[in-house]
Amino acid sequence: MGKGTIKVVADRCKSCGYCIKFCPKGVLAIGKNVNAKGYEYVEPVNMDDCIACAICGRICPDGAIEVYKN
Amino acid sequence: MELIYSRTKTIQEDKVSGFCPGCMHSTVIKLIGEVIEELDVVDKSVLITGIGCCGLHMDYIAYDTITAPHGRACAVATGMKKASPDSLIFTYQGDGDFASIGLAESVSAANRGGNFTVIFINNGIYGMTGGQMAPTTLLGMKASTAPKGRIAEEHGYPMHMSEILDKLTAPAYIERTSCNNPQNVMKTKKAITKAFKNQLEGKGFSMVEIVTSCPTNWGLDPMKSLEFIEEKMLPEYPLGVIRDTIG
Ligand SMILES: Cc1ncc(C[n+]2csc(CCOP(=O)(O)OP(=O)(O)O)c2C)c(N)n1
Numbered sequence: 355m356g357k358g359t360i361k362v363v364a365d366r367c368k369s370c371g372y373c374i375k376f377c378p379k380g381v382l383a384i385g386k387n388v389n390a391k392g393y394e395y396v397e398p399v400n401m402d403d404c405i406a407c408a409i410c411g412r413i414c415p416d417g418a419i420e421v422y423k424n
Numbered sequence: 425m426e427l428i429y430s431r432t433k434t435i436q437e438d439k440v441s442g443f444c445p446g447c448m449h450s451t452v453i454k455l456i457g458e459v460i461e462e463l464d465v466v467d468k469s470v471l472i473t474g475i476g477c478c479g480l481h482m483d484y485i486a487y488d489t490i491t492a493p494h495g496r497a498c499a500v501a502t503g504m505k506k507a508s509p510d511s512l513i514f515t516y517q518g519d520g521d522f523a524s525i526g527l528a529e530s531v532s533a534a535n536r537g538g539n540f541t542v543i544f545i546n547n548g549i550y551g552m553t554g555g556q557m558a559p560t561t562l563l564g565m566k567a568s569t570a571p572k573g574r575i576a577e578e579h580g581y582p583m584h585m586s587e588i589l590d591k592l593t594a595p596a597y598i599e600r601t602s603c604n605n606p607q608n609v610m611k612t613k614k615a616i617t618k619a620f621k622n623q624l625e626g627k628g629f630s631m632v633e634i635v636t637s638c639p640t641n642w643g644l645d646p647m648k649s650l651e652f653i654e655e656k657m658l659p660e661y662p663l664g665v666i667r668d669t670i671g
Pocket residue numbers: 474475476477478494517518519520521522545547549550551552553558638
């Protein structure tokens with residue numbers, strides 16, 4: 355297990371991609387599943403590299419990401 | 425596991441924002457919520473929204489809000505602050521609202537140095553109504569009312585509201601920020617904190633102008649709109665503290 359864990363509140367995500375662009379560790383990617391509004395929401399693909407910096411949470415306009423320190 | 429970041433409780437738990445993907449109206453309202461939680465003033469906060477996409481906050485936030493007639497938010501804030509001096513009163517206005525239809529009310533309130541705060545959202549366009557030209561639209565930038573792009577001879581030049589208000593004597597604090605990267609998001613939060621503290625300490629009129637995006641009416645996807653902010657908006661609207669009489 356890495357230093358951090360993130361949880362995506364799927365229904366809030368609008369697939370803008372900001373969190374993916376700014377995550378320093380390449381933890382996030384647009385997933386294949388679709389939420390209630392029809393957006394392909396973000397999913398962690400590389401959670402072990404997460405450093406719990408919370409950049410993804412802060413940049414997300416819609417508050418879709420919760421960040422935990424392990 | 426220890427939770428270190430989650431969406432502010434000042435947004436209704438079950439709600440998803442009504443803004444388009446990547447729209448930074450959403451980012452700013454989240455930051456405002458974080459600041460009033462940290463300052464422990466949620467119960468005495470009143471957001472006075474203008475007309476435009478800012479109105480989408482109405483059914484989204486979990487504290488008091490008033491919708492002003494188009495452009496008149498600063499006049500409503502002036503009255504509201506007199507009626508309830510202990511409340512934290514802030515307007516939240518787009519560029520069409522604050523700098524176009526509301527220009528007289530906005531400048532007059534700043535000139536009186538009213539002890540309230542303006543959060544001014546500069547996305548260079550009328551978002552809600554479909555992309556008409558705003559006073560802040562860049563030269564050459566296309567709008568539904570300027571299909572060939574803004575031309576100075578016909579439409580005038582982009583208006584720099586922060587610099588214009590800085591010519592007045594009364595304002596206490598004016599800063600321009602953006603939300604186009606994590607550093608600027610944090611600077612915006614810091615500026616909002618300072619502006620709200622000024623009001624709580626009775627220091628007078630403060631404004632934070634935030635350069636944001638309207639991916640939908642700019643005709644760009646959210647990622648391209650980040651580039652547009654960096655390459656086009658920020659050279660015209662440079663970031664930084666424009667006025668600080670408090671220090
Ligand atoms: C008196 C009046 N005139 C015109 C309108 C139509 N109208 C609604 S929102 C808007 C412009 C909003 O633009 P802006 O303030 O930049 O907000 P944005 O949606 O870009 O955030 C206009 C002209 C109105 N509602 N009331």
